[in-house]
Amino acid sequence: DVKVTQSSRYLVKRTGEKVFLECVQDMDHENMFWYRQDPGLGLRLIYFSYDVKMKEKGDIPEGYSVSREKKERFSLILESASTNQTSMYLCASSLLAGFSYNEQFFGPGTRLTVL
Amino acid sequence: AQTVTQSQPEMSVQEAETVTLSCTYDTSESDYYLFWYKQPPSRQMILVIRQEAYKQQNATENRFSVNFQKAAKSFSLKISDSQLGDAAMYFCAYSGNQFYFGTGTSLTVIP
Numbered sequence: 001d002v003k004v005t006q007s008s009r010y011l012v013k014r015t016g017e018k019v020f021l022e023c024v025q026d027m028d029h030e031n032m033f034w035y036r037q038d039p040g041l042g043l044r045l046i047y048f049s050y051d052v053k054m055k056e057k058g059d060i061p062e063g064y065s066v067s068r069e070k071k072e073r074f075s076l077i078l079e080s081a082s083t084n085q086t087s088m089y090l091c092a093s094s095l096l097a098g099f100s101y102n103e104q105f106f107g108p109g110t111r112l113t114v115l
Numbered sequence: 116a117q118t119v120t121q122s123q124p125e126m127s128v129q130e131a132e133t134v135t136l137s138c139t140y141d142t143s144e145s146d147y148y149l150f151w152y153k154q155p156p157s158r159q160m161i162l163v164i165r166q167e168a169y170k171q172q173n174a175t176e177n178r179f180s181v182n183f184q185k186a187a188k189s190f191s192l193k194i195s196d197s198q199l200g201d202a203a204m205y206f207c208a209y210s211g212n213q214f215y216f217g218t219g220t221s222l223t224v225i226p
Contacts (some may be wrong), residue, residue, distance in 0.1 A: 033214075043216040092160075103162045106159050108150075
């Protein structure tokens with residue numbers, strides 16, 4: 001079974017702090033994704049990566065950056081956290097590059113609160 | 116731009132009954148895939164069922180089936196013999212040049 005893990009289930013940070021959210025997948029998947037989930041808005045894509053050191057902006061990249069130094073690990077970085085970044089963050093991975101038939105496998109999510 | 120619309124924020128169903136969750140999408144692409152994902156409370160999102168747009172036959176997975184109407188751009192999920200464990204948020208998703216999720220439908224199963 002594919003396993004996607006995220007470094008924290010719950011995180012509380014202060015405004016202005018730099019925040020790192022880590023995601024690791026164990027099935028050698030090409031694609032990795034970061035989403036933000038808010039009530040009434042569904043899942044919105046922040047960034048995705050289809051290969052090591054490659055990244056593409058999603059729908060809401062402002063205020064976020066990402067890093068993929070190794071195939072299995074995809075990090076989401078909030079350079080200077082703000083209260084409007086309080087949300088649930090979901091990481092996902094899929095087998096092949098590009099969007100396709102391949103389902104996405106999700107991590108358990110990190111609920112981030114910025115005070 | 117592709118969009119996915121779930122017009123029912125909340126639905127409820129009696130245990131053992133059947134419920135249908137609606138999803139419509141907008142696209143100019145001819146080749147794409149559609150998915151339904153389930154997110155139980157405080158648990159990970161999992162795939163329920165997928166449909167390839169070029170296939171006319173509706174996908175079925177045990178108690179879960181879809182009604183895929185390509186011309187109408189409609190992709191509804193039918194859950195038969197509803198069980199308490201079906202209670203969750205359900206998301207419709209589109210995969211073409213990009214991946215889009217709907218806003219979700221929260222399903223309550225009444226014992």
